[in-house]
Amino acid sequence: MVKETFLEDFILTMNECGFDVAEESLDDELQYDSLQFVSTMVSIEEKYGITIPDDYMLGEGLDTARDFINMVYLLKETEDEKQ
Amino acid sequence: MLNWTKYHILEKIKDDRILLWNTFLGKGITLVGNIAPICESEVSGVWSGEDSKAKQILQSNGFLIEKDQYDVEGKLISKMRSETVYDDSFMSITIIPTDTCNFNCIYCYQSDTIHNMSKETADSIIRMIARKKTLRKLHISWFGGEPLCNKEIVFYIMEGINRVCKERGIVLIADMTTNASLLDLPTFIRLYDLKVLNYQITIDGCKKTHDVQRPLKSGGSSYDMILKNLRDIRDNAKGRFFKIGIRTNFTDFVDNQFAAMKDTLEEEFSNDSRFYFFFQWVKNWGGNRISGIMDRLLSDDEAISHYGRWMDQMAQTSVRTGDITLIRPCSGLCVGCRKNSFIVDTDGSICKCTTGMYDKDYRDRVVIGKIEKNGLYKIDKWKEIDWLSMDADQNECEKCAQYPICLGMPCPYYKIKHKRVICNKKTDYVCKIILAMEKQGHIQEIRI
Numbered sequence A: 001m002v003k004e005t006f007l008e009d010f011i012l013t014m015n016e017c018g019f020d021v022a023e024e025s026l027d028d029e030l031q032y033d034s035l036q037f038v039s040t041m042v043s044i045e046e047k048y049g050i051t052i053p054d055d056y057m058l059g060e061g062l063d064t065a066r067d068f069i070n071m072v073y074l075l076k077e078t079e080d081e082k083q
Numbered sequence B: 001m002l003n004w005t006k007y008h009i010l011e012k013i014k015d016d017r018i019l020l021w022n023t024f025l026g027k028g029i030t031l032v033g034n035i036a037p038i039c040e041s042e043v044s045g046v047w048s049g050e051d052s053k054a055k056q057i058l059q060s061n062g063f064l065i066e067k068d069q070y071d072v073e074g075k076l077i078s079k080m081r082s083e084t085v086y087d088d089s090f091m092s093i094t095i096i097p098t099d100t101c102n103f104n105c106i107y108c109y110q111s112d113t114i115h116n117m118s119k120e121t122a123d124s125i126i127r128m129i130a131r132k133k134t135l136r137k138l139h140i141s142w143f144g145g146e147p148l149c150n151k152e153i154v155f156y157i158m159e160g161i162n163r164v165c166k167e168r169g170i171v172l173i174a175d176m177t178t179n180a181s182l183l184d185l186p187t188f189i190r191l192y193d194l195k196v197l198n199y200q201i202t203i204d205g206c207k208k209t210h211d212v213q214r215p216l217k218s219g220g221s222s223y224d225m226i227l228k229n230l231r232d233i234r235d236n237a238k239g240r241f242f243k244i245g246i247r248t249n250f251t252d253f254v255d256n257q258f259a260a261m262k263d264t265l266e267e268e269f270s271n272d273s274r275f276y277f278f279f280q281w282v283k284n285w286g287g288n289r290i291s292g293i294m295d296r297l298l299s300d301d302e303a304i305s306h307y308g309r310w311m312d313q314m315a316q317t318s319v320r321t322g323d324i325t326l327i328r329p330c331s332g333l334c335v336g337c338r339k340n341s342f343i344v345d346t347d348g349s350i351c352k353c354t355t356g357m358y359d360k361d362y363r364d365r366v367v368i369g370k371i372e373k374n375g376l377y378k379i380d381k382w383k384e385i386d387w388l389s390m391d392a393d394q395n396e397c398e399k400c401a402q403y404p405i406c407l408g409m410p411c412p413y414y415k416i417k418h419k420r421v422i423c424n425k426k427t428d429y430v431c432k433i434i435l436a437m438e439k440q441g442h443i444q445e446i447r448i
């Protein structure tokens, strides 16, 4: 089934990466270790066709699902501008 | 009353500089300034120093702990061991897609057989993972032979595993030990998307030494192929979340050309945190080929003394040296020591050690089961217990600074083969790694 909205799609990606995230819990603090973090970042890169730069390497500022969403928005915007 | 944690390593670097590593927390600090209050106090048992800024910093970084914590920290690590060894939510599977290799390394313990994993065995591995209902985290390692000699099976299995993990929300990460000759850019990019993110490749010194130690099976040079692939990856791979560990297998021959190797690595991989460097000295790992160079091997004691020198010299470059993953808590446990970790051979046999599985006298002890077509696997519990039991002296281990890393479970294959435990304490490798990290500025510096 093709997901209609970015948000639904994003939540599905987070679920596939082992996060128990739903629309109501986007602002809850996420618990993850380095293994889950790296695995998730690579899934996000693949799914959204973006390259996540070094600034996000250590996960600083990525505490909730909404932080991850904002990161994707920002990077997509920057990449669109470049094109 | 404050006590020093038993699980710390302390190295005085200069009169005003001291390095401390907490092996339990897996982190360290360098204190700069007036370190006298620390150096003049006893650095074990009850804190005998005065009340000072140094004391506060030591306490807030977990080096000084309360007496009741001190009394139970050894027990905590023992508990961590049983949880890690028997953890059902984690699985680490090393897969051998082929035992053939396109290299003819002078120290390799593997024989010249050709067994490739079939699609049927590949399917049974994917099913095995899908059947494991408690699984939350999966770590896949690719090993060989040269795994990329059977590239299509590697892709096939990784695609299947990625599918299962997505469906079930299982965290997946993979690594590969490869000679890198077949790791061209398109292969690397495809593997990256499939979550093969960490690589161990080998370059034995400069071109001159590498091509002698690691020639192609066809007789030619392998050095240029490897370097071309690494340059391509360095310059063109977009993703940042991979790590390539460059390992050098040391002999006296490599040692004599150390400067040339250092220059090349510095020129190619400086200031790029995706690449790091580490050493291993060549030992008799078994097999027939090593007999040709027995007289050139270093004894363990010789090697340990050189190791410090090599690390020190590499640490002066800006190629990352000293891999923290080797000294994190629990990192000393190999696949052999965990219940849900094993190696799957080309025919679906379940083995406990990548070295022991090629030792014909001990293979029977190393192979502990087999995966069936439907993904079920049977383990011989009597054989398995030899691998999972802790036979080191627990009382001694609880006093050892390396206990959080090693968990008192050093090489079980050695234990089975020689009927005694080999303790890692004497190699002092933790110390050498942290010193290299400190030299390269990877440890937080605090002024006191």
Ligand code: SF4
Residues within 6 Å of the ligand: B392, B393, B396, B397, B398, B400, B401, B402, B403, B406, B407, B408, B409, B410, B422, B423, B424, B425
């Ligand atoms: S086996 Fe040796 S290195 Fe490991 S914890 Fe025990 S004493 Fe320390």
Ligand code: SF4
Residues within 6 Å of the ligand: B334, B335, B336, B352, B353, B354, B355, B356, B410, B411, B412, B413, B414
């Ligand atoms: S040689 Fe020892 S430490 Fe290495 S994989 Fe085998 S059992 Fe583990």
